[in-house]
Amino acid sequence: MTGNVWVVADHWKGSISDTTYEVLALGRGLADSLGVRLEAVLFGHGVQELSASLGVADAVLYVDHPALADATGEQTSRALASLASTRSPATILVPITNVNWDLLGLLPARIGAPLINFCRNAAVTDGTLQVSCLLYGGKMEVAVATGPGPVVLAVLPGARSADEGRSDAAPAVEEVSVELADDSRVRLIDFEEPEAGDVDISQQDVLVSVGRGIGTEADLEVAEELADALGGAVCGSRPVIDQGWLPLVRQVGKSGVTVKPRLYVAAGISGAPEHIEGMRDAETIVAVNTDADAPIFSVAHYGIVDDAADVLEALAESVRKRKG
């Protein structure tokens, strides 16, 4: 008999992540196609109430253990491997999030199953799971056919709509115990909130976002000029933050802030999946990049293939003229 489809429920600061609901929607379709059950797996300590929103699944396997309170990959991968060894799921879907990062890294070896990374879609064709993944910063898509054994899919944000994975139905919750030693060599000390910045970019209507392709730190000035002209703020993608050109609180994407402004100008940003997950829901996206193949153009509404700094400068001028 074919094993069930599992979705690892990701939670952070007391809430199930949107990506989890997206992956539940994907898992629901796969389970229905395969004629098996969809089970959500929830790890933690004292978080059973989070299972209430996982009703798209046929059941929730809730694993409560003090050693899982800090959600270190060291412990969650052990717990998941232990659970999988007794239940034999066929497909384990794990949302790619910062919380799950180490779990994903350690799981393949501990569970003895292949991992397929950066999945953007999966479907069942003739009884076989076909997976498509984004590689090379989103510039190539590969199709991977899975074999007969169990497989772990690391799923990118955006695979489905989160709303499809939400349900008011009360799921059947089964509490499952696992043996875990409380001797982890990785121990949480605390969480540090970022220092409050002068601007909360999640609250801005207009964002001018700069990436590596803007050129140099000096070119940030034209981004500031455009943001001033539009009444918005400047933010950036990872490489710009890594360079120290902008503070961490201005980073958009996986380790940064998720933004939904009315206007998002992406200047010199190629559009790696980690960035797109933080801005894809902006109302209007204008992207400027010298690379016509940049993945950012697949989510932007308007695109320009040209030098980002030059275009920002000219646009700031046009906006200022119109505003008088």
Added chain:
Amino acid sequence: MKILVLMKMVPDIVEELEVAGDGTSLDQEYLRFIVNERDDYALEQALILKDRLGATVSVVAPEAPEVDDVLYAALAKGADRVTKVSGIAENTGTRSTAATLAATLSSIPDALPADLVLSGCQAIDDLDGFIAPLLAESLDLPYLGLVSRLTVDAGTAVASKEYAGGVMGRYEVTLPALIGIQGCEKPPRYVPIAKVRAAMTSGDIETVAATSGPDTTQLQVAAMAKPTEAGHAEMLEGSVPDVAEKVADILADRGLL
């Protein structure tokens, strides 16, 4: 303190990528290789710890086009020893590569045991896993990834892992350990080309042959292509002032001016 840094080369995605004739891999002909950016941060983190606490830093990388330049640059920046591992076939998956590296490290003089092993926590071609945690598992070392701050004191590392919204989780990690690096307190240091040339003259890249690891799991890629997207931007063409005017028109129409 002994620090081992693992680095690897990846295709430079600033260049145009083309699919090879087999339809399942990248066309190597025009491919340019650069060091995996996160590995460059791992080296920087190692050198920062060396500057602060004193350490020997060894760098190991699989043989690949342009890897010598990266290894000489590592020597010029302050690495003490650099080694390349030959014989890992092109298109070997991450999982098999990690197993091979784990098996090979024991034959590299002075590589192990190390107090700290650092490597980038991800790469753009990691289709079947990430090198750092797979290696940690093979070497039975504790692992923490997505780390962008790291200090070491009395046999324990304090590592800050990135979470959403700029939150950092601070973890105590018992050494020896393998840490997957995402960032660093400062960008990788610049090294003048003259110092790299000097390293080419005076420094040695040691070469060791790969020892196959026990895990040869390999995913079968059925097809590779440029992504097919549900949507694509409406492209605006013309001179810079022309496209700026077009964008301004659109913003005005959408009530954004």
